[in-house]
Amino acid sequence: YMAHPYAQTVHPAYSDEVRTLTLLGIAGLCVALNVALGTAANMLKIPVYLDAVGTIAAAFLAGRLGFRGFLLAALVGAASFTISGLLFTPAVLWFIPTQIAIAAVAFYMIRPAMTRYLVDERFAIRAVILTIAFGILLGLVAGLVSAPIIAYVFGGITGSGPSLIVAVLLKSGQNLFNAVATAGIATELADKTIQLAVAVVLVRMTPGRIRSMFF
Numbered sequence: 001y002m003a004h005p006y007a008q009t010v011h012p013a014y015s016d017e018v019r020t021l022t023l024l025g026i027a028g029l030c031v032a033l034n035v036a037l038g039t040a041a042n043m044l045k046i047p048v049y050l051d052a053v054g055t056i057a058a059a060f061l062a063g064r065l066g067f068r069g070f071l072l073a074a075l076v077g078a079a080s081f082t083i084s085g086l087l088f089t090p091a092v093l094w095f096i097p098t099q100i101a102i103a104a105v106a107f108y109m110i111r112p113a114m115t116r117y118l119v120d121e122r123f124a125i126r127a128v129i130l131t132i133a134f135g136i137l138l139g140l141v142a143g144l145v146s147a148p149i150i151a152y153v154f155g156g157i158t159g160s161g162p163s164l165i166v167a168v169l170l171k172s173g174q175n176l177f178n179a180v181a182t183a184g185i186a187t188e189l190a191d192k193t194i195q196l197a198v199a200v201v202l203v204r205m206t207p208g209r210i211r212s213m214f215f
Contacts, residue, residue, distance in 0.1 A: 018213070023072070026057075027058055029054070030057055030058045030076045030080075034054040035088075037053055039089065047187055047190075049195075050195060051080070052077060053195045053199050053202070055099055055102050055103050056102065056103075058103075060118055060203050061206075062214070063115070064215075069107060070103060070108065074103040077102060077103050078099055078100065080099070081096050082096070091154065094149050094154075095146055098145045098146045101141050101142065105137065105141050110137075110138075113130060117200070118200065119211055119215045131200055134196060135195075135196040136192075139185065139188035139190070139191065139192035140189070142188045143184040143185040143189075146184055151177045151180040151181075
């Protein structure tokens, strides 16, 4: 096994079993991160979700697994929403498709474009630009996937912070779907940019010995 060309330290070869066990442990931490941040954001009613940082980080670290890596990232998202739904906020169970969409975009589009900046600890303005651009993309995808669920399953109100924005737009005369879509996309753009930035920072802060197993 050869370390990624941008890795700063070359480490000995790791067996597939070691990499798999390490990745499964990281996946468990990513699920816990999603649950903790998402639940806190919902309880505080802030206009962001913060519930997919672990999904994005898992997609970054599971790239060597190919399609199985995408499945692992999607499983992290689905498991975190299942746990959150059963223990804290039942409404999030309906949004498992959104987590799967986030995993797909992070795995197949963002990771290939940002691999260099995930392993190179030096600051790069290009990394900031890519993070903002891909954060906007993630927000658009998440907003489009979530909007029909919010509008037709919950009537526009899910009890989260962004629901307050929907209520204001409805009072201003907008129809339900337009209000949900407007509030959702506006919220998602900021939320997913923040979440992507946090995920990038977390991966970059991961010890080089661990990162070298996956890049």
